[in-house]
Amino acid sequence: MATLKATSVLRGAKAVKVLLGVLLAALAFGFLLNLTIHELTKSLKAPTPSRLPASSYKERSLRLESEATANKNSDSTGSREQPKRGRTEIEESVSPTKDEDKAKPSNLRRQLPKCLIVGFTNCWTLTLSGLLSLHPDIVTAEREMRYFTLNYQRGNEWYRSMMPLSAPSQITVERTPNYITSNTALDRIYEFNSSMKIIALVRDPILRLMSTYVLHTRRKPDRPIFEHWCGVHVKTRNVLRYIDYATALQNVMARFRKTNVLVLSKEDLETKPYTVLRAMETFLGLKPAFSKDDFVYNKEEGATCFRTTISRYPEVKRALVPELDNRTGCLGSSLTRRSHPNINQEFLEKLLSLVKIHNGRLFDLINKKFDWTNLDDL
Ligand SMILES: *[C@@H]1O[C@H](CO)[C@@H](O)[C@H](O)[C@H]1NC(C)=O
Ligand SMILES: *[C@@H]1O[C@H](CO)[C@@H](O)[C@H](O)[C@H]1NC(C)=O
Numbered sequence: 078m079a080t081l082k083a084t085s086v087l088r089g090a091k092a093v094k095v096l097l098g099v100l101l102a103a104l105a106f107g108f109l110l111n112l113t114i115h116e117l118t119k120s121l122k123a124p125t126p127s128r129l130p131a132s133s134y135k136e137r138s139l140r141l142e143s144e145a146t147a148n149k150n151s152d153s154t155g156s157r158e159q160p161k162r163g164r165t166e167i168e169e170s171v172s173p174t175k176d177e178d179k180a181k182p183s184n185l186r187r188q189l190p191k192c193l194i195v196g197f198t199n200c201w202t203l204t205l206s207g208l209l210s211l212h213p214d215i216v217t218a219e220r221e222m223r224y225f226t227l228n229y230q231r232g233n234e235w236y237r238s239m240m241p242l243s244a245p246s247q248i249t250v251e252r253t254p255n256y257i258t259s260n261t262a263l264d265r266i267y268e269f270n271s272s273m274k275i276i277a278l279v280r281d282p283i284l285r286l287m288s289t290y291v292l293h294t295r296r297k298p299d300r301p302i303f304e305h306w307c308g309v310h311v312k313t314r315n316v317l318r319y320i321d322y323a324t325a326l327q328n329v330m331a332r333f334r335k336t337n338v339l340v341l342s343k344e345d346l347e348t349k350p351y352t353v354l355r356a357m358e359t360f361l362g363l364k365p366a367f368s369k370d371d372f373v374y375n376k377e378e379g380a381t382c383f384r385t386t387i388s389r390y391p392e393v394k395r396a397l398v399p400e401l402d403n404r405t406g407c408l409g410s411s412l413t414r415r416s417h418p419n420i421n422q423e424f425l426e427k428l429l430s431l432v433k434i435h436n437g438r439l440f441d442l443i444n445k446k447f448d449w450t451n452l453d454d455l
Contacts, residue, residue: 196257280343
């Protein structure tokens with residue numbers, strides 16, 4: 078095209094066309110470059126967790142919770158909630174996964190995802206992906222591909238090449254917990270497959286805020302207190318980013334059919350894994366992978382837990398590391414579930430009234446309520 082046009086460049090009208098084309102291309106390139114640099118800078122800014130001295134019971138229990146998250150962030154598969162080195166992190170090579178054992182080798186191939194876990198960060202998306210991976214009709218990508226955010230220019234065939242092998246009847250699921258907060262990513266997902274099944278995980282916003290605070294500040298020697306990290310006024314971006322799920326979900330609902338969007342809670346995943354698994358199976362049109370008898374109610378933990386005597390328990394343990402307590406078969410533990418840092422009462426009340434507004438928006442949007450923090454619990 079370019080050389081064809083170059084031959085007639087002396088002709089006035091055509092010269093203008095060529096110029097316009099070049100200008101548009103330059104603009105588009107500049108935009109893409111800008112976007113990439115922006116996302117790269119954002120990922121470079123992402124914090125890395127470190128140790129926190131255990132000085133009080135409350136801090137200790139909070140540390141347990143954040144360590145669980147930190148372990149998850151640095152597990153051997155390279156999956157992290159927060160990107161650290163941007164695009165170079167994803168290698169070209171694909172390592173064989175346990176999912177590949179699920180079907181006969183003859184008809185295995187790599188398939189593009191038909192379901193995405195899109196968010197939210199620090200809401201146990203890795204554990205949800207692990208639970209889903211226990212289903213025989215599901216294969217899950219071992220790492221966050223960040224395809225619709227950072228790696229989009231690599232193209233669909235790159236994305237496919239990064240997926241695990243699967244049988245034709247199996248569904249591939251990918252998880253990147255910050256797709257949901259990027260409108261660009263949501264647009265790209267819609268363009269990729271407008272019928273994509275979208276799963277989002279939310280959790281008690283105040284507990285998410287506190288857990289994120291620990292994760293983001295534990296390495297800092299001059300560690301700010303919770304209230305200062307939030308900002309003097311409750312309505313700072315640092316707070317809203319972690320307590321407002323409704324805005325991001327509205328952006329999802331504006332694009333995708335409601336029947337293709339499933340919103341689950343970390344608390345339900347933790348205390349009712351069987352119910353959550355069934356909800357995902359129904360959502361994806363799959364047969365039940367476990368029976369109710371594979372689970373047992375644990376009074377002490379106040380949770381439904383895997384029966385440790387079932388034959389698939391070793392597989393369960395592998396899939397749900399590190400959140401599974403391998404002794405009890407429960408996800409998380411009562412200690413982390415009840416932990417809170419000290420928060421100034423006045424600040425907390427302001428926070429709670431703000432959270433209430435955003436929870437209301439969320440519950441209206443998804444037509445479902447979660448039993449989250451009230452003042453008496455803290
Ligand atoms: C798009 O996603 C839906 C829902 O998972 C799936 O049934 C369909 O096959 C997908 N389309 C393509 C072209 O992959
Ligand atoms: C259970 O987990 C602990 C660490 O939490 C580990 O040391 C131990 O080997 C595990 N036990 C089994 C049977 O996997």
